[in-house]
Amino acid sequence: MSEPAATHVRFQGVCKSYDGTTQIVQNLDLAVLEGEFLTLLGPSGSGKTTCLMLLAGFEQPGGGHIEISGRAVDDLPPRERNIGIVFQNYALFPNMTVGGNLAFPLEVRGLASDEAAERVRRALQLVRLEGFEDRRPAELSGGQQQRVAIARALVFEPRLVLMDEPLGALDRRLREEMQYEIRRIQRELAVTVVYVTHDQTEAMAMSDRVAVFNRGRIEQIAPPEALYEEPEREFVAGFIGENNLLRGRVSAITGDLCTVDFRGLAVQAFAVAGRSVGEEVILAIRPERVALTPKPGEYTNEFDAKVEDLVFLGDHLRVRLNLGGYESFVAKIPNIVGHGAVLKGDSVRIGWTPTDCRALPADDADAGMAA
Amino acid sequence: MTERVASDGASPPRRARAARWRAAGLTLPLLAFVGITFIAPLGAMLTRSVYDPTVADALPRTMALLAEWDGEGLPEDGAFAAAAQELVSARAARSVGQLASRVNRIEGGTRSVITRSARRLATRDAPARDTAGWRAALIEADPAWAEPFIWRAIRRAGERVTPQHYLQALDLDRDVGGAVVARPEEQRIYLKLFARTLAVSLGVTLLCLALGYPLAYLIAQAPAHRARWLLLLVLVPFWTSLLVRTTSWIVLLQSQGVLNEALVQLGVIADNKRLAMIYNMTGSFVAMTHVLLPFMVLPLYSVMRGVPPSHMRAATSLGATFPQAFRRVYWPQTLPGVGAGSLLVFILAVGYYITPALVGGRTGQLISNFIAYHMQQSLNWGLAAALGGILLVGVGALYFVYDRLVGIERMRLG
Ligand SMILES: Nc1ncnc2c1ncn2[C@@H]1O[C@H](COP(=O)(O)OP(=O)(O)OP(=O)(O)O)[C@@H](O)[C@H]1O
Numbered sequence: 001m002s003e004p005a006a007t008h009v010r011f012q013g014v015c016k017s018y019d020g021t022t023q024i025v026q027n028l029d030l031a032v033l034e035g036e037f038l039t040l041l042g043p044s045g046s047g048k049t050t051c052l053m054l055l056a057g058f059e060q061p062g063g064g065h066i067e068i069s070g071r072a073v074d075d076l077p078p079r080e081r082n083i084g085i086v087f088q089n090y091a092l093f094p095n096m097t098v099g100g101n102l103a104f105p106l107e108v109r110g111l112a113s114d115e116a117a118e119r120v121r122r123a124l125q126l127v128r129l130e131g132f133e134d135r136r137p138a139e140l141s142g143g144q145q146q147r148v149a150i151a152r153a154l155v156f157e158p159r160l161v162l163m164d165e166p167l168g169a170l171d172r173r174l175r176e177e178m179q180y181e182i183r184r185i186q187r188e189l190a191v192t193v194v195y196v197t198h199d200q201t202e203a204m205a206m207s208d209r210v211a212v213f214n215r216g217r218i219e220q221i222a223p224p225e226a227l228y229e230e231p232e233r234e235f236v237a238g239f240i241g242e243n244n245l246l247r248g249r250v251s252a253i254t255g256d257l258c259t260v261d262f263r264g265l266a267v268q269a270f271a272v273a274g275r276s277v278g279e280e281v282i283l284a285i286r287p288e289r290v291a292l293t294p295k296p297g298e299y300t301n302e303f304d305a306k307v308e309d310l311v312f313l314g315d316h317l318r319v320r321l322n323l324g325g326y327e328s329f330v331a332k333i334p335n336i337v338g339h340g341a342v343l344k345g346d347s348v349r350i351g352w353t354p355t356d357c358r359a360l361p362a363d364d365a366d367a368g369m370a371a
Numbered sequence: 372m373t374e375r376v377a378s379d380g381a382s383p384p385r386r387a388r389a390a391r392w393r394a395a396g397l398t399l400p401l402l403a404f405v406g407i408t409f410i411a412p413l414g415a416m417l418t419r420s421v422y423d424p425t426v427a428d429a430l431p432r433t434m435a436l437l438a439e440w441d442g443e444g445l446p447e448d449g450a451f452a453a454a455a456q457e458l459v460s461a462r463a464a465r466s467v468g469q470l471a472s473r474v475n476r477i478e479g480g481t482r483s484v485i486t487r488s489a490r491r492l493a494t495r496d497a498p499a500r501d502t503a504g505w506r507a508a509l510i511e512a513d514p515a516w517a518e519p520f521i522w523r524a525i526r527r528a529g530e531r532v533t534p535q536h537y538l539q540a541l542d543l544d545r546d547v548g549g550a551v552v553a554r555p556e557e558q559r560i561y562l563k564l565f566a567r568t569l570a571v572s573l574g575v576t577l578l579c580l581a582l583g584y585p586l587a588y589l590i591a592q593a594p595a596h597r598a599r600w601l602l603l604l605v606l607v608p609f610w611t612s613l614l615v616r617t618t619s620w621i622v623l624l625q626s627q628g629v630l631n632e633a634l635v636q637l638g639v640i641a642d643n644k645r646l647a648m649i650y651n652m653t654g655s656f657v658a659m660t661h662v663l664l665p666f667m668v669l670p671l672y673s674v675m676r677g678v679p680p681s682h683m684r685a686a687t688s689l690g691a692t693f694p695q696a697f698r699r700v701y702w703p704q705t706l707p708g709v710g711a712g713s714l715l716v717f718i719l720a721v722g723y724y725i726t727p728a729l730v731g732g733r734t735g736q737l738i739s740n741f742i743a744y745h746m747q748q749s750l751n752w753g754l755a756a757a758l759g760g761i762l763l764v765g766v767g768a769l770y771f772v773y774d775r776l777v778g779i780e781r782m783r784l785g
């Protein structure tokens with residue numbers, strides 16, 4: 001694990017359109033490392049499944065190339081790509097037993113039946129379903145079916161496994177358990193996994209890296225923490241966790257920091273690479289990084305605000321503030337001893353550090369729209 | 372909950388029962404309809420296949436006396452007297468024709484004996500009113516009465532409950548002693564006919580499956596808008612009269628028809644060697660397959676649409692070739708549709724009447740054509756009913772076997 005991992009999968013300028021007019025995947029570049037757990041995260045219809053299907057070979061790219069282990073696979077039919085796939089609805093064969101499902105990929109590869117039986121047994125052991133060989137898929141719970149689907153995708157020992165929202169149909173508790181299981185199995189076998197979900201908690205919990213998809217493009221690809229702490233695009237800031245997104249204009253840049261004019265307030269912010277003076281930017285501030293009634297001088301950014309609304313949520317207080325006429329500024333105040341009691345209508349002072357406030361390029365900046 | 376129940380004044384089970392009765396009440400018109408138009412005629416038909424009181428009612432005393440007769444030689448004089456008197460009254464009641472037909476079916480050639488005797492006995496002056504006088508009069512009316520065979524025929528025809536029709540429908544008969552024997556070779560018709568009907572139905576079913584499966588697959592795989600059009604094409608035949616569809620095959624297949632003309636024009640066949648494709652078995656086969664195809668396609672399509680496309684993809688991703696994936700994953704999942712379609716087509720084919728009647732010629736006739744013949748021409752309703760009864764039992768058995776093998780609840784008709 002110490003030496004830099006080789007690239008397992010590479011998308012180079014891949015385009016895909018089903019009808020010839022709407023581009024579902026646009027000029028996509030993506031590299032997945034050997035043994036990596038990469039998650040494609042994005043809203044419904046953003047092209048995640050399409051990417052998997054392109055990689056699996058069920059769809060042909062309209063442009064660009066896909067490489068697996070350095071080899072272009074454009075002409076390789078799906079059955080020769082040797083990729084394990086876990087489908088969203090499991091796609092277990094109802095006419096076969098669990099054992100039959102697992103033995104299927106081995107049989108079509110012409111494996112001797114005793115060796116196949118042994119491998120099936122081991123695969124079931126891996127997903128902790130020993131002794132379920134003779135059950136029918138219909139006789140299994142959702143979680144068990146999920147395990148069988150995973151075992152089937154692994155039993156022929158592929159190096160690359162694709163999973164399309166495998167946990168979508170499970171309830172919350174089971175989902176968390178399976179997240180852990182999938183991660184354990186992936187580490188144990190050191191296989192490369194490309195995983196699709198639109199649940200960001202799931203993506204955060206499982207992935208080495210997360211690629212955030214939006215309208216057929218990757219907005220940002222980064223490890224989970226970096227994605228949360230250092231979003232580089234407005235979409236990512238809005239999609240991952242909660243952010244106050246304020247539209248302003250850069251008035252000065254000093255090193256990593258810049259000053260942004262937001263409704264007459266001068267906000268100090270961290271300038272994401274490539275900002276220029278006069279540019280319209282989006283300020284992203286996490287609600288939990290906003291302090292209420294700080295000691296004077298504690299933060300560079302300190303402003304007067306008015307409490308519009310507040311909701312008590314047990315472990316924290318959710319406060320909606322009016323900041324310079326913007327009425328939807330949200331702060332989350334942890335419910336710890338001594339937090340300042342505020343009431344609706346109060347005038348308060350709020351503050352945050354410049355590094356908790358990122359100046360991002362506005363998504364519509366290219367279109368030249370003004371605020 | 373408890374409060375609501377209390378205010379209603381009825382306990383939940385009672386209310387539930389009342390609701391069930393109300394629901395059942397809604398189906399009453401349907402039940403009445405089914406009862407009157409289906410169950411009752413079916414019952415009547417099945418009854419008729421084993422129950423025939425014509426002769427027993429017309430000749431009650433004769434039958435009573437014949438019951439004591441040993442079947443060898445001639446019956447006692449009393450039977451002659453009873454038969455003669457009852458024939459006269461049957462003639463007066465205009466039932467002698469039916470009676471004669473019924474006896475004639477047991478023993479050919481007896482119809483004229485009976486009708487002639489009845490006429491002669493009725494039109495001549497009453498003879499001496501003793502039994503010997505009646506006997507002489509009867510033999511004088513027709514000498515056949517001096518032979519045992521006609522008495523045996525009457526005695527058999529007089530059985531109210533008779534296996535006769537079923538025996539005949541199975542090419543069997545009873546000999547003088549009453550033992551069941553096969554009919555002579557030249558009288559055997561129905562077993563061959565049943566076999567032919569089964570063979571044709573099986574052939575049509577297989578042909579429908581062979582044509583319908585790829586078609587249903589195509590429709591199930593097509594994108595929604597194209598699938599709609601294809602399905603419409605499958606259904607179009609339902610909008611045209613069966614008669615039109617069948618006769619259009621005549622236009623196509625007859626010896627001066629489109630196909631033969633084309634073949635002759637192209638020089639594939641000689642003018643004097645035109646293919647006989649209609650008014651024979653081929654005609655029945657082709658036209659029936661065409662008419663019944665939708666009944667195969669629709670259940671198949673419905674089942675295929677229920678097979679998730681991801682299954683074939685999964686099989687392919689697991690390394691299977693298309694044939695492997697098809698055989699191991701797709702085909703087994705469509706079996707309920709195959710079963711339903713085949714059962715439907717087979718059952719419809721077994722009872723098919725109009726198409727073979729129109730394009731079957733002499734050699735393409737099936738069992739239902741003979742049932743119709745006995746209903747309409749020979750008026751042997753008992754035999755028609757027995758043939759129908761056998762068909763019914765056969766289809767019922769098939770259904771039972773299917774239920775056992777596949778489970779009828781897995782059948783999906785569309
Ligand atoms: N086979 C297809 N034919 C035509 N359009 C398709 C096809 N598959 C997907 N699309 C379209 O492509 C777009 C992206 O679909 P895709 O399934 O890749 O999204 P996704 O990110 O997986 O969404 P979800 O989270 O809902 O599964 C959608 O607008 C969808 O309508």
Ligand SMILES: [Mg+2]
Nearest residue numbers: 048049050164
């Ligand atoms: Mg999807």
